[in-house]
Each structure stands twice: as structure tokens, then as C-alpha cells.
Amino acid sequence: MFNTTEVYVVAHSLVPGGRHYEKGGLKELFAEAFLKVLDQVGNTNLGAIYVANAFSEVLQDQSVLGAYLADYVGLRRIPAIRIESGDGSSGIAVLEAYNMVKAGIYDCVAVVGVEKMHDVVNVKLNKALSTITDYEYEGFFGVTPAAQAAMAMKEYMIKYGYDYEDLAIWPIKMHERGSKNPLAYMKKQASLKDVLESEVVADPLRLYDVAPAVDGSAAVILCNKPIKSDAVIRIDGIGVGAYGTYLGQRDSLTELYSVRDATNMALRMAHVSISDINLAEVHDTYSILGMLALESMGLVRPGETPRLLSTGALDAGNKLVVNAGGGLKSMGFPGGGASGMYELALMVMELMNAKPFESLGRAELGIVQDMAGFDLVSTSIILRRVS
Amino acid sequence: MRAHILPAKAVCECGSREFKPYPLPSTGKLVNFTVLYSVPVEFEKMKPLVIGIVDLGGVKVVGQIVDCMD
Numbered sequence: 001m002f003n004t005t006e007v008y009v010v011a012h013s014l015v016p017g018g019r020h021y022e023k024g025g026l027k028e029l030f031a032e033a034f035l036k037v038l039d040q041v042g043n044t045n046l047g048a049i050y051v052a053n054a055f056s057e058v059l060q061d062q063s064v065l066g067a068y069l070a071d072y073v074g075l076r077r078i079p080a081i082r083i084e085s086g087d088g089s090s091g092i093a094v095l096e097a098y099n100m101v102k103a104g105i106y107d108c109v110a111v112v113g114v115e116k117m118h119d120v121v122n123v124k125l126n127k128a129l130s131t132i133t134d135y136e137y138e139g140f141f142g143v144t145p146a147a148q149a150a151m152a153m154k155e156y157m158i159k160y161g162y163d164y165e166d167l168a169i170w171p172i173k174m175h176e177r178g179s180k181n182p183l184a185y186m187k188k189q190a191s192l193k194d195v196l197e198s199e200v201v202a203d204p205l206r207l208y209d210v211a212p213a214v215d216g217s218a219a220v221i222l223c224n225k226p227i228k229s230d231a232v233i234r235i236d237g238i239g240v241g242a243y244g245t246y247l248g249q250r251d252s253l254t255e256l257y258s259v260r261d262a263t264n265m266a267l268r269m270a271h272v273s274i275s276d277i278n279l280a281e282v283h284d285t286y287s288i289l290g291m292l293a294l295e296s297m298g299l300v301r302p303g304e305t306p307r308l309l310s311t312g313a314l315d316a317g318n319k320l321v322v323n324a325g326g327g328l329k330s331m332g333f334p335g336g337g338a339s340g341m342y343e344l345a346l347m348v349m350e351l352m353n354a355k356p357f358e359s360l361g362r363a364e365l366g367i368v369q370d371m372a373g374f375d376l377v378s379t380s381i382i383l384r385r386v387s
Numbered sequence: 388m389r390a391h392i393l394p395a396k397a398v399c400e401c402g403s404r405e406f407k408p409y410p411l412p413s414t415g416k417l418v419n420f421t422v423l424y425s426v427p428v429e430f431e432k433m434k435p436l437v438i439g440i441v442d443l444g445g446v447k448v449v450g451q452i453v454d455c456m457d
Contacts (some may be wrong), residue, residue, distance in 0.1 A: 057438060087454050122425070123426065123428040123431050124428050126425060126426060126427040126428065127427040127429070130427045134394065136394070137393075137394045137448075137449065138449055139427070141438075141449075141450045142423065142427065142429075142433075142436045142438060142451055143424060143438055143449060143450070144423065144425070144426070144427060145422050145426060145439040146423065146424045147436075150421035150423070151419045151420070151421050151438075151440065154419055154421065155419060185415045188416045198394075199423060199426055200422070201423075201425045202421045202422065202423040202424065202438070204424065205421070213419045221418065246449065247394070247449045248393060248395050248440055248446070248447035248448055248449045249393075249447070253419070338425050358428070380444075
């Protein structure tokens, strides 16, 4: 039988990144994002809650996270299913929630991404992040996602003939956007000098290339019907791709095959082509990964991202606007749990022309890209503003 | 068909489940590397780490580069 159920994003919330010691723990951070979306939909019956979180075992010593979070908000009889897929947990959680609504199993489902990164010191956080690599063959020997990104950056610079200064355009542009975004963690502009003088994290990757770790949460509610008639946002396509492998087995560090496949799947489902997309949110945990994502999705020709960014071709006012809110670079990186949900919540606001995106202009189609590790598992979500 | 595989797997992407241990050459070509300053907790006292990819005749190994002159 032909399934005609549509899936709408009927509510969204975002708790800006920070060192939220004053807010309490992971439960409080979850509740803040969740109750905001719950209050937007009134007494809608939620079938389930999908919780995107990557590191609660390591950072908070907590497993079966969903159950405790649901109980904390008075919903212990609602199944709260925790999804862990490293720093790409959000996209997979949205995919699972979407499937439940699309299949007619639930009318409405909440998706909440939450991660509290600052419950531990930096070196312990690095350890948690290194579990995203193949721990037996990479993480055990000191390999971290930053080291992987650094080698990809080096390969990109050699392949396309760029200097580090050329690639510094990513943090400069993201900080520029973040300086106009009250939801951003980094609200200040960055100059080329700031970027070049920042400390080296993993040569050639510098501090300004790394999305800063933050505590954060964000949520959406997906339903099979819109709850209002204006600025209705619908999920038209959702795709997942995989290229899970040890870095040494790869032929190229400059193409993200999982991103390409996820995007093609989403485009086919939405019956649109990549050139129809007006807005993109890409997962720039490291600036190089943001650039590679754009190119692997087919939004930008391979090797062209730094040039296009520096001419302003991807800024607001153009046919394609990339990371209008400043990306994870300026929003902060709320671990695996909430980074993709930050992107999704921002995209919903961008399409709705909600604060602070009133002046972005009316756009119809947006794409949200999330990825675990270096090209391990990726998702792409295509959102359409239908009214 | 013969291929050299690292890391070890139960099934090769080609479908084969038959593997034989194979001695890798003791020298290879460094194809990429980075100097990592922000390290996981176990490596705090050893930083910075040189992380590299070494091609050992068709099999690439990712790991720490140690005992090398700068």
C-alpha cells in the first residue's frame, strides 16, 4: 500500500552552548530543551522520545539514559530510546523518529539531543572523543578525531594547492555569522591574525578550526500533521549513508562517501536535485570537515569551498547560504548528542525566518548534514517550508 | 584473489572468510602525518604525539611515529 503520511517538524528548541554548571546536570539540560518543545504543542500525545547522546557512559557514568530522562520530566511510561552514533547521534535519532511517524506507529514523537561535555576535564574529554575512532587500532595509540581531521586537511591543501591562510576563511566566516547570532557561543568576529596566531591542536589544524566543546541541548517534535497553518516545515527527504572504516583503508581523505550517499538518498526521496537547495547546515566539528561535507554533498565543486567562501558566495543573500547561524564553529560542539540537533533546530528557524533569521529571506528548501567520526555514518535531512 | 588486509576482519569485503597471517615489511613510506598537541588522558605526559599513516606495501597503518629524528 502506498504510504502517504507526511512528517512535519511542529516544534523546536535550542539551549545555547556554554559551561552550564549552574543549570545542574544532564537531566536538567535535557528537561530545558524538551519542556520548551512540549509547551509549544500543548497536550499532544507523544508516542516516544528519541534521545541523541553519545557519551553519557563516559562523561556521566550513566547508561539506559532515556529511562531516567523520561522519568525526570514525569513521563516514565513513555519509551525514551537513546541513540548513540558518536558525534552523528542526532541524525540517526531523527531518522528513527521519522520512521516511526512515517510508518504510522506514532502520531507524534520527540527527538532531544543532549550532551554535557564539561563534566570532565579536557584530556578526559579527548579520551571520550577518541572512542569515535577504531579504538583497538587507532584510539589506543593516541589517534583522535582532531588528528584524523588534521591529516585530511593536509591532503586537501596538497591536492588543491591551498595554504593554511586560504582555509582560515572557514573560521573567519563562521565567526562573522556567529557575531550576529544571539544563540551562538562564540559571538565575536575573528580576524585572519586571530586564526593564524591561535594554538596548534594537530598540525595544520588550529584552535580556530575546532568547534569548541559546550554543554548543550536541542529538541524537535515530529508529527503526522502540522499544528498551525503558517510557516509549516515538513521533512521531505531523509537519507543515511555509511563508509565505516579504519583510516588506513581509505584511498582518499578528501571525499566523504557516507555524506554523498546520505545526501543522494535524501534528494531522491524529496524528488529534488542538489541545485534546488537554498540553505545548508553542515557538521563543521573541524573546519575541514565542513568543507568536505559541502563538496561531498555536491553543493560545491571539489576544491572550490575556500574560494567560494572568500568571495562571499555562500553568505546570506545568495542562492545557497551555508551555516547561516555560524555553524558548530560558533554555536559550539555539544558532543555527539546535540550537535546535529543544533543544526536541525537552526535550519527550522532559518526556514521559518524566526529570530535571529528574520532578514535571511524566504527560502523553501534546506538540508541538514550530520556525520559520525570520519565518514563513518552520515545522515542528510531535507526540510521544506510548505506555507 | 589475494589481498592484504588491516585491521583484521572475520569477513573480507570481497566475501572471503579465509585469511593467512602475513608478515608486513619493516619499512614503509610515510604518506601523511600530524603533530597532535591536544591528547587523550593516557598520553598527557607524552605530548605532543606524531600520528601518521605509513604505507607498508599496500597496507596502510595508522599510528604513532616514534624514535624519529626531527
